[in-house]
Every structure is written in C-alpha cells, then in structure tokens.
Amino acid sequence: MTYFHYQNDELYAEDVSLTEIAKQYGTPCYVYSKKMLLDNLKNFNLAFETVPHRICYAVKANSNLAILNLFASMQSGFDIVSLGELERVIAARGDPKKIVFSGVGKKSHEIIRALDVGIHCFNVESEAELLRLNTIAKEKNKIAPIALRINPNIDAGTHPYIATGLHENKFGIAYHDALNLITMIQSLDHLKLIGIGNHIGSQLTELSPFSDAIDRLLELVDQLLNKDISLQHVNIGGGLGVQYRNEKPPSIQHYASALIAKLVNYPLEIILEPGRALVANAGVLLTRVEYLKPTAHKNFAIVDAAMNDLLRPALYNAWHDISPVQIQKNISKKLYDIVGPVCESADFLGKDRELALKTCDLLAIQSAGAYGFSMSSHYNSRPRAAEVMVDKNKTHLIRERETIQDLFRGEMIL
Numbered sequence: 001m002t003y004f005h006y007q008n009d010e011l012y013a014e015d016v017s018l019t020e021i022a023k024q025y026g027t028p029c030y031v032y033s034k035k036m037l038l039d040n041l042k043n044f045n046l047a048f049e050t051v052p053h054r055i056c057y058a059v060k061a062n063s064n065l066a067i068l069n070l071f072a073s074m075q076s077g078f079d080i081v082s083l084g085e086l087e088r089v090i091a092a093r094g095d096p097k098k099i100v101f102s103g104v105g106k107k108s109h110e111i112i113r114a115l116d117v118g119i120h121c122f123n124v125e126s127e128a129e130l131l132r133l134n135t136i137a138k139e140k141n142k143i144a145p146i147a148l149r150i151n152p153n154i155d156a157g158t159h160p161y162i163a164t165g166l167h168e169n170k171f172g173i174a175y176h177d178a179l180n181l182i183t184m185i186q187s188l189d190h191l192k193l194i195g196i197g198n199h200i201g202s203q204l205t206e207l208s209p210f211s212d213a214i215d216r217l218l219e220l221v222d223q224l225l226n227k228d229i230s231l232q233h234v235n236i237g238g239g240l241g242v243q244y245r246n247e248k249p250p251s252i253q254h255y256a257s258a259l260i261a262k263l264v265n266y267p268l269e270i271i272l273e274p275g276r277a278l279v280a281n282a283g284v285l286l287t288r289v290e291y292l293k294p295t296a297h298k299n300f301a302i303v304d305a306a307m308n309d310l311l312r313p314a315l316y317n318a319w320h321d322i323s324p325v326q327i328q329k330n331i332s333k334k335l336y337d338i339v340g341p342v343c344e345s346a347d348f349l350g351k352d353r354e355l356a357l358k359t360c361d362l363l364a365i366q367s368a369g370a371y372g373f374s375m376s377s378h379y380n381s382r383p384r385a386a387e388v389m390v391d392k393n394k395t396h397l398i399r400e401r402e403t404i405q406d407l408f409r410g411e412m413i414l
C-alpha cells in the first residue's frame with residue numbers, strides 16, 4: 001500500500017498532486033505522506049502487540065520535528081545518537097523517558113544532558129564509555145541506566161558501509177568481552193544494567209542474520225540469568241530493509257513473528273529501533289528537469305536536486321525508483337542518467353532510467369523518506385530543500401527552504 005499514486009497520469013501524494021506542491025513550494029522539495037508514516041508505525045506496533053515492546057524510532061533516518069512529533073503523538077520512543085537528536089526529540093515533545101542513546105562516541109556534555117532529562121537508557125558500546133558514564137553519574141549523584149550493545153560478529157549481508165555487526169566494525173562490545181564487562185558494571189556504583197541489545201546493520205533483506213543475532217543475545221541472557229542477573233529489556237535494534245528496487249525484504253509481520261518466537265519465553269520488554277522501515281517509503285524527493293543534454297554516449301537529464309539533497313546514490317550506489325510526475329504520452333522514452341548540478345561525477349540520482357522527458361518536467365525520486373534530507377548538506381553552497389507533509393488534501397510546510405543567508409550563518413571575514 002502506498003499513498004503516492006497516479007490519478008489521470010499525474011502523481012499524487014495522498015489527495016494532492018505533486019505538480020501543485022512544486023508550484024506552491026518550489027523544487028527540490030521533500031514530500032511526505034502523513035498517512036503512510038502513521039500506517040508504518042501502526043503496522044510495526046501491531047506486529048509486536050502480543051509481547052511487551054517499545055518502538056524507539058531511529059531519529060537519524062529522518063529527524064524533521066513534525067515527523068518526530070507525529071511519532072511522539074503515537075507514543076513512540078526514540079533512538080538517538082547525539083545531543084542534537086536529543087534536543088530535537090525534546091523540541092518535538094517526545095518523552096525523554098522513552099529515549100535510548102546509541103553511538104560509539106558520546107561526549108561528556110551529551111551524557112550530562114541525557115542524564116539530566118532522564119532518558120530510558122544509554123546503549124553502551126565500550127569499556128571506556130562505561131567508565132565515563134560512571135564518573136559523570138557519580139559527579140551528579142545519579143545512577144545511569146545502561147544497556148550493553150553486543151557485537152555478535154554476524155554478517156548482515158548488506159552494503160559494507162551500513163553493516164555494523166562484524167568484529168571489524170567499530171560498533172558494540174565483542175560478544176566474548178560481555179560477561180567480563182558485566183562483572184565490572186556490578187562493581188561500579190553509579191551504573192545500573194537494565195538491558196542488552198544489538199544492531200547489526202541497516203537495509204537487511206533476510207531474516208536469518210536477525211535471528212542469528214538474537215540467538216547470540218539470548219545465550220548471554222541465559223548466562224546472566226544463571227548468575228541471577230536479571231534485565232528489563234532486550235534491544236533488537238533496527239535494520240529491517242525496504243524495497244527500493246527488486247529486493248524482497250521480510251514483511252514487518254514476518255520479521256516480528258520470527259523474532260517474537262525466540263523472545264516470547266523471556267520476561268523481557270523488547271525494544272526496537274527501526275528507522276528506514278518507518279519512513280523510507282513515506283517520502284519522495286520532488287525535482288524539476290532543468291536541461292536535457294543528449295550526447296553521443298549518453299542522454300543526461302540535469303535536474304535541480306543533487307547529491308547534496310540525496311546522497312544515497314553517490315555514497316552507496318543506491319537505487320531509487322524515479323517516476324515522472326506527469327506521464328508524457330507524446331514523447332518517446334529514452335535511457336537517461338538523472339544527474340544534479342553538483343560538480344562531481346558521483347552526482348547522480350539514477351542511471352540508465354527509461355523515461356519520456358522534456359525540459360521543466362517534474363520527477364519524483366521514490367523512497368526518499370529515510371536518510372534523504374537527514375544526510376543532506378550544503379555542498380556546492382546549495383541551500384537545503386524544503387520539506388512538506390501532506391495530510392489528505394492539505395499540505396503543510398514542515399521545513400522552509402534554506403536561503404542564501406542561511407549558508408553563511410556564523411561565518412566571518414577577517
């Protein structure tokens with residue numbers, strides 16, 4: 001089910017035509033469907049409804065305040081990795097008590113603020129972090145709730161840049177070091193171990209790495225139970241893939257039932273940290289064709305969005321479907337490379353796409369709701385795009401297009 005659909009050869013987001021949105025807000029512009037966001041979150045919750053669970057949306061996937069606020073209004077928790085993300089969640093009226101704080105490099109001031117607002121727990125990734133947390137908690141006369149992120153050395157079978165569960169990756173605590181660290185935690189007065197977890201990578205399209213990773217976690221949980229160490233939760237991370245092209249990721253229901261089958265006999269709350277699966281297919285990047293440039297070797301369609309707006313194709317060679325906003329019936333289709341104005345050959349949004357195009361046409365880069373705007377930059381001094389949320393037949397600007405002045409903010413001439 002998608003809420004981006006054609007009506008009379010024109011692409012709509014819910015009940016609003018993307019042509020209208022481009023007219024009103026300009027391009028490039030991210031467009032999100034509120035209903036799709038809500039459906040995705042509801043489906044996740046429904047799939048896990050038979051077990052105690054908490055969804056902590058991975059803010060990095062899309063950190064727009066309106067999206068965070070929408071999820072907060074649905075009782076979602078949040079997985080954050082920086083002070084910036086923490087402040088975003090608070091500004092969006094998210095509940096700090098439902099925040100888990102991941103990341104290998106938490107700075108002291110970030111830890112202090114997280115302790116002050118009373119987050120649910122810190123997902124700890126190293127011994128050094130444990131010691132820093134204990135020292136800071138002691139200075140503040142607090143107890144820091146922590147969960148250990150275990151690195152189970154499991155291949156997630158995804159792009160190497162987004163695989164996080166192998167020993168060669170910087171993430172998590174090696175499985176074999178976990179018990180020793182847990183003994184150490186017990187000797188530290190200002191830490192309380194409440195959970196254990198993992199996150200082995202992103203855009204996983206098979207179930208087996210997830211279930212192998214959980215088996216490893218549960219082996220540890222069993223060992224802890226034998227030592228009378230009880231936990232409150234197990235965190236199974238995020239990582240569920242979406243379909244960008246011809247991948248066949250497990251459905252949310254399959255994913256949930258496979259994992260619930262393993263976890264159901266443990267008296268533990270399940271924490272999940274999905275990002276992409278909640279937002280990817282709820283957003284498109286709307287862009288306009290500026291120039292058609294046929295050459296002896298290739299046809300280029302030069303559009304007004306670029307790698308600074310959507311980095312995934314350049315960084316991971318990622319595929320996003322590219323759809324015309326108005327289907328042109330009187331023009332013949334050709335193979336086009338859809339490229340932006342940025343001065344790099346990596347600046348493409350799609351290669352060899354069969355499209356019928358003319359100058360000024362609008363295109364929708366599909367499944368751009370996750371790691372789209374949140375990874376955008378000012379490269380080539382390009383102001384960042386506007387973001388719009390569609391709710392049935394209404395549109396809401398949820399982030400203004402940046403101005404040229406925004407580009408220089410904080411800079412000084414000597």
Ligand code: LLP
Nearest residue numbers: 058102199202203238239273274275276371
């Ligand atoms: N939890 C942790 C600790 C994470 O590091 C991540 C993502 C998630 C949860 C959410 O994973 P998801 O459900 O979204 O797969 N920029 C890349 C993806 C990087 C993911 C980083 N960590 C991309 O565009 O594909």
